[in-house]
Structure formats: structure tokens, C-alpha cells
Amino acid sequence: MTPLIFAFKLLLGVPVALVLALTAIWYIWESGNAVLFDSFAQKMFSGLENYGLLAIPLFMLTGEMMNEGGMTRRLINAARVFVGGFRGGLAYINLVANMFMAAIIGSATAQIAVMARAMTPEMEAEGYDKGFAAATTAAGGLLAPVIPPSMMFVIYGVLAQIPIGDMFLAGILPGLLLAASFAAVIFAIGMVSGFPKGEWFTKSEALSALFYCLPAALIPIAIIGGILLGIATPTESAAIASLIAFLIGWLIYGELKPQALFEMFRRTAVNASMIIFMIAAANVFGWVIIYEALPQKLAALITSVTSDPFLFLLIVNLILLFVGMLIDGIAAVILISPILLPIAMNDYDISPYQFGVVMCLNLVLGLLTPPVGVGLYITSSMSGVKPGRILKSLWPFLLAVAIILVILSRFPWLTTVLTG
Template sequence: MTPVLFFVKLLLAVPVAIVLSLTAIWYIWESDNTILYESFAQRMFSGIESYGLLAIPLFMLTGELMNEGGMTRRLINAARVFVGGFRGGLAYINLLANMFMAAIVGSAAAQIAVMSRAMVPAMEKEGYDRGFAAATTAAGGLLAPVIPPSMLFVIFGVLAQIPIGNMFLAGIIPGLILSACFAGVIALIGLRQQFPKGEWMVAREARRAVLYALPAMLIPAAIIGGIIGGIATPTESAAVASVVAFLLGWLLYRELKPAKLFEMFKRTALNAALIIFMIAAANVFGWVIIYEALPQRLAELITTITQNPFVFLLIVNLALLFVGMLIDGIAAIILVTPILLPIAIDSYGISPYQFGVVISLNLVLGLLTPPVGVGLYIASAMSETPTGRILGALWPFLLAVTGVLILLSYFPALSTALID
């Protein structure tokens, strides 16, 4: 009865956190276990009693401060210096700016919203198809879950009980590979459609653009450098980044007004609270799953099909593609990690870092695929472009992501090299 209730509530679009909580309560009621009843609130609280989770609201706040302080616009202008003169230069600028933003915002949906407003009108003005411009921007949002800091990595690290800093390191090489593949897609499409040729900035303009953006570039450099160098934890790096973003926007760029801080704090608190509540509810749900020995039962089933770790990851990828189409990436990773991670580690000897990178990239694909496709609809709304038109131009990027997923599944070293 409990599984039926779970899927019915999901199909009725009940918020995932409520679904997880009510399913756990229903199971406890059916089991008539008073000890589970008495421990329910304690288990919810213990699910969020993690220092690492503080990184989530802090990275969200950093993104808000950078957008409000004019740093996003300056990063886009700096990207023009490096790739603006190539054929299809504005598409490469879009991609490079998305790389900068991925190292700050950490949320694919937020990144797609910000970049769609900034890049799609500019690309259309220079002669690019609006559908391709929106598709390139939406695809760039897929860099957010693999280029650190990543919100999905923070959540996975907490659920898997592994160092979040190491999880960030695991995403660097996959993020660069994915960026290179996207650049290849843009180059091939550009040759076929003869994109407009960009113009290189004159030396004076280039120096000014880089100089103005240099302080903003220091924020992702400080985040990643602090973590890699062992100087700060991800949470401490996020706190420093938010302070630096505020000071730059207020004192240097003079576009951030202290009067707007309350609204930014409010938006950050509301968005972070949704995620934290899901994690708390998932802790109880995961507790029920472990109590029922579901991972062990599923492991017995899957190991009868294959003993090969690569084949196992292919099966997981295929299953999660469908999960990601129906459930938001954050909710999905909270749901599947307690079930699949023990199988990956115990039955197949897969590194938790490789597994985390693979499922994070896989699940975020759901942002751009119907029927849910939140990122697709965000890009459509922000760019005023029909979703069908975006999807028509998006498929080469989705094929590139599929290829990268297969590579990451076959070669563990792509995720673990910087950790080992």
C-alpha cells in the first residue's frame, strides 16, 4: 500500500518533501512501531544537522549579490575578449560566460534564468536564430551541476557522508570535458549554418573589459582555490564569496544598494528552505528504506543481471533519465542516493565520487526534457521563445551530454584523478 501511496502523490504533483514525509508516516502507522513514531522528529532534525548544508544558502546568496551588483554583465563582457572574434563568437561567449557563472551560482535553473535574460536578445540582435540562442543558453545551464560549486554536489556529499570539497574536485575534469564538447557542437553547427563572424575588441577595450571583470573573476577563483588548497571548507568559501560579492557590488561597482539586501536575503531564505526541508524529509524516507532493506533486495536483483560496474552504471543512467523527466533534479538525487549508492559501492566497488558526478549530470538533464523540464520552460519564458523551437535546436547538446555520461561511466579516473 505504501509504494502505491507514494507514486499516487507524486503523480498528483504533491510537493516532494510532503510526499516523502507522508509516505514515511504512513509506513510507520502500518508497521505499528511506536519506537519509529517517537524517533520521527529526531530523524528529521538529524537530516539537516550538517555543517556542509550551510553552503547551499550561502552560494545562493552569492549568486543573488553578483547579479544585483552587475558582476554577471562584466563577466559576459570579459568572455567577449577571449572568444568574441571567432565565427559564432557570441555563442562561444555564451558558453564561456556560463562556465564563469557555473563556478558561482551552482544552480542550473537559476543560471538558465539569469543567462537567458542576458544572452538571448543579444544573440538574436546579431543574427542568430532565437531558438538556437535559447538552446545554447539552456545547455550552458547543464554545466552548473558539474563545475564546482554545485548544489547537487553539496546535497550528494551530505547524503553520502563524503567530503564536499572532494566532491567539488571530482567535478572539475568532467566540467571541462562537457564544456569542450559544447564548444565542438557550436563549431559544427556554426560551419553548417555559417554563423556571423564576430569582431575582436581593440586592445584598449579588451584591457578595460578584463580589468573591470577581474574582481568578479576572483570570486570563483577564491571558492575553488580555497577548497583545492585546503585553506577553507566549501561552507567557509561560500561565506567568504558572499561577503566579497557584497563588497564588490557595493563599494567597487556601486550597483548594489544595501537597501535591497533584505529582499535578497528573503529570496535566498525561501529558496534554501525548500531544499533543506526536502533533505530533512528524505532522511526519514531513507531511514524507512534502510529499515526495509530495500537496497539489499535491489542489489540482489541487479547483480543477477550483471556483475560489470560499467553495465550497472548504464542501467542506472537509463533509469534516471526517466526519473529526471518526471522529478526535479534536487528531489531526485535525494530520493535515489540512499537506494542506489550502497549498491554501487558494496556490490560493484564504484567510487562514490564517480557515482555522484554521473547521477548529478544525468538528473539535471531532466531540466531540459519534457514533461517537467523546468529549465526548458524557464528558458522559454525568459527568452520569449516557444519550447518546441528550443528543443529543435537543443538535441545536439543533449547528445553531447549523453556521450560525456558514457565516458564518465566507463572511465572512473575522469572523476577521481584530482582526488587520488
């Protein structure tokens, strides 16, 4: 009965956090094990007793301060220095700027919202098809869950009980591989449709753009450098990055006013609390998973089909693709990790880092695919392009992601070589 209640509430559109908590309550009542009610609140709270979770609001705050402090615009200008002169230069600028932003914001939805507003009108003004401009921006948002720091990696690392810093390292090569595949898609489309010719900056313009971007570049350097050198944990790096973003926006660029801090703190608190509540609710939902022995039952089913880790990951990719179309990526990570990760590790000897990268990248595809497609509608809202038109130009990028997922599933070293 419990699985039916769970599925029914999801189909009704009940928020995932409430679905998890109410399903756990229903299960306790149905099982007659009422003593579990006494520790319900304690179990929820214990799900939040993880230092790594502090990184979530801190990375969100860093993104807020970047947008408010004018750093996004300067990063886009710096990207123009490196790729602006190629034919279709503005499309490559969009991609490189998305890579910069992914290394700072760590949230696909936030990145799509920022970049769609900044890049789509500019690409349209230079003669690009509006649907393609919006699709390129939306696809760039898929870099956020893979290029560190990534909020999905933070949550997965907490659930999988693995070092978040190592999880960030696992995403570097896949992130670069994904960006290269997007560049190949842009090149191929440009060969067919004939993009406008780009213009290189003059030497003085290039130096000026790079000089004004240098302070903003300190943020990803502080985040990634601190983790790589072992100077700071991901949470400490996020705190340092938010402080740097505030000081740069206020004292150097002069666009971030101290009086705007309260509103940024409020937005961060509201957005982070939704994610934190989902994690707390997932902790009590773990009772259902444990008592119903879901991983063991699913493992018996899947291992009867195949014993090959690669085929297992292909099956998981198909499952995740379907789940990601219906449920928000972060919610899906919280739901699925406790069920599928033990099977991957215990029955197929798959690295938790490989599994995490594949899962997070796959689930974020749901942002851009109907019927939910939150990222698709954010892009549409910010750019003024209809979702259907965006989707028509988006499919080559989605195909590229599917190919990368197969490659990451086949070659585990791509996700484990940097983690030692």
C-alpha cells in the first residue's frame, strides 16, 4: 500500500519533501511500529547534522552576490577575448561564459536564469536564430551539475558519505568533456547554417576585459584552488568565496550595495531551506527503504538481468532519464541515491564517484525535457522564446549529453583518475 500512496502523492504534484515525510508517517502507522513516531523529529534533525550541507546556502549566496555585483557581465566579456573572433564567436562566448559561471554558481536553474537574460538578446541582435540562442544558453546550464562546485554533488556526497571535495574533483574531466562536446555541436550547426563572423578584440580591449575580470576570477580560484591544495574544505571554500564576492562587488566594482545584503540573505535562506527540508524528510523516508529492503529486492531483480557494470549503468541511465522528466533533479538525487547506490557499489563494484557524476548529469537533463522541464520554461520566460522552438534547437545538445553519459558509464577512469 505504501508504494501506491507514494506514487499517488507524486502524481498529484505534492512537494517532494512532503511526499517523503508523509509516506514515512503512513508507513509507521501501517506497520504498527508506533514507537518510531517518538523519534520522528529526531530522525529528521539528524539528517541535517552534516557540516557539508552548509556549503549549499553559501554557494547560493555567492551566486546572488555575483549577479548583484556585476561580475557576470565581466566574465562574459572575458570569454569574448578567447573565442569572440571565431565564426559563431558569440555562441562560443555563451559556452565559455557558462563554464565560468558553472564554476561559481553550481546551480543549473540559477545559471540558466542569469545567462538567458544576459546572452539571448545579445545573440539575437548579432543575427543568430533566437531559438538557437536560447537553446545554447539552456544547454550551458547543464554544465552546472558537473563542473565544481555543484549543489547536486554536495547533496550526493552527504548521502553517499564520501568526501565532497573528492566528488568535486570527479566532475572536472566530465565537465570539460561535456563542454567540448557542446563546442563540437556549435561548430557542426555553424557549418550547416552559417553563423555570423565574430570579431576579435583589439589588444588594448582584450587586456582591459581581462584586467576587469581578474577580481571576479578570484572566486573560482578560491573555491577550486582551496579544495585542490587541501587548504580549505568545500564548505570553508564556499564561505571564503561569498566573502570575496561581496568585497569585490562592493569595494572594487562598486555595484553591490551593503543595504542589498538583507534581501540577498532572505532569498538565499528561502531557496536553501527548501533543499534542506527535502534532505531532512529523506532521512525519515529512509525507514521505508530499510524496512522494505528496497535495495536488496531491486538488486536481485537487476542482477538477474545482467552482471555487467556497463549494462547496469545503461539500465540505470534509462531509469534516471524517465525519473528526471517527472521530478526535480535535486529531489531525485535525494530519492534515488539510497536505493541505487548500494546496488552499484556492492553488486557491481562501481565507484561512488562514477555513479554520482552519471546520476547527477542524467537527472539534470529533466530540466530541459517535457513534461516538467523547469529549465526550459525558465529559458523561455527570460528570453521570450516559446519552449517548443527552444526544444527544436536543443536536441543536438541533448544528444551530445546522451553520448557523454554512455562514455562516462563505459570508462570509469574519467571520473576517478583525479580522486586518487
